Amino acid sequence: MNLSELLQQKLSAKQFSADEFSELLIRLLDYGVICRDESQIEEQLYDRYLQLHDLVEDYLSPLRVRIQHDKRFCFVRIFPPGAQVPGLPDDDAQPFSGGLRAQLSQQEVATVLVLRAEYDKALREGQIDEQGSVMLSLEALGIALKNLLNRTLPEKKTERAQLFRRLRQLRLIQFSQGSDLMQQDAWLKIRPSITSFVNETILQNLGAGLAGTAPAEDADSLDEDASEMTSKPASTLFAVGEE
Numbered sequence: 001m002n003l004s005e006l007l008q009q010k011l012s013a014k015q016f017s018a019d020e021f022s023e024l025l026i027r028l029l030d031y032g033v034i035c036r037d038e039s040q041i042e043e044q045l046y047d048r049y050l051q052l053h054d055l056v057e058d059y060l061s062p063l064r065v066r067i068q069h070d071k072r073f074c075f076v077r078i079f080p081p082g083a084q085v086p087g088l089p090d091d092d093a094q095p096f097s098g099g100l101r102a103q104l105s106q107q108e109v110a111t112v113l114v115l116r117a118e119y120d121k122a123l124r125e126g127q128i129d130e131q132g133s134v135m136l137s138l139e140a141l142g143i144a145l146k147n148l149l150n151r152t153l154p155e156k157k158t159e160r161a162q163l164f165r166r167l168r169q170l171r172l173i174q175f176s177q178g179s180d181l182m183q184q185d186a187w188l189k190i191r192p193s194i195t196s197f198v199n200e201t202i203l204q205n206l207g208a209g210l211a212g213t214a215p216a217e218d219a220d221s222l223d224e225d226a227s228e229m230t231s232k233p234a235s236t237l238f239a240v241g242e243e
Contacts, residue, residue: 007021007055007059010055011052011055014051014052014055016048016051016052020048021052021055023045024045024048024049024052024056025056025059025060027042027045028045028049028056028076028078029078031169031171032077032078032170033075033076033077033078033170033171033193034046034049034075034076034171035074035075035171035191035193036074036075037074037131038171038174046074046075046076049069049076053069060078063081064081065078065079065080065081066078066079066080066081067079068196070192070193070196072132073131073132073191073192073193075171075191075193077171077193077196077197104166107151107154107159107163108163108166108167110145110149110151111141111145111153111163111167112167112172112194112197112198113148113149113198114141114144114145114148114149115136115141115167115172115173115190115194116194116195116197116198117144117148118134118136118140118141118144118190119134119190119192119194119195120195122134122136122190128192131192132191132192133174133189133190133191133192134189134190135187135188135189135190136187136188136189136190137184137185137186137187138153138181138183138184138185138186138187138188139184139185141153141188142184157182160181160182161181164181164188170197171191171193172190172191172193172194172197173188173189173190173191174188174189174191175187175188175189
């Protein structure tokens with residue numbers, strides 16, 4: 001019996017088809033994350049993962065793709081070979097560039113870092129909901145970007161929409177479909193999955209700025225760090241740690 005036939009046999013025993021298994025894997029590899037509360041489709045895929053997780057792990061393990069499953073907040077995220085993942089033992093395999101390692105723009109890097117810092121701040125203050133999410137206004141995000149990294153949100157509507165759409169695709173934030181993200185009083189929700197996306201060391205480097213005590217030269221240094229990050233794969237900086 002070849003591997004394909006063995007897989008089909010195991011799927012049949014769990015009452016799933018090869019197409020259903022393929023759909024789950026394609027979505028996970030394409031998006032890199034599945035969050036149960038994102039949509040009805042992801043709810044179905046997440047529930048399917050719960051029943052097929054052993055087969056998914058068997059399929060991805062030869063590729064050294066790492067899986068993080070947060071059962072409390074119901075999301076599954078995958079990481080490329082060699083990535084450092086919070087809560088998982090280090091992988092001895094050396095990371096390589098390309099493939100699953102997505103490249104984030106400089107603006108995306110800066111925004112993700114500040115969102116992580118704001119999430120950590122809200123967590124310390126106990127301002128999280130039952131799903132572990134944090135509400136943040138665009139006004140507060142803009143102020144934090146300015147204070148921490150001396151940056152601003154994109155002023156053009158298309159650029160701002162692209163930024164938040166990308167962060168939503170990474171399942172780091174949520175916002176209503178009809179939200180006007182050009183308005184300062186608009187709100188977004190920071191997902192708890194952001195804690196596994198940003199390296200703790202990088203977050204600590206933002207600590208002084210978050211407290212509002214970072215001198216100007218430190219703020220410039222943080223800005224340079226953010227710029228440098230965009231020349232590296234995102235997964236070596238966030239989800240994941242450094243190479």
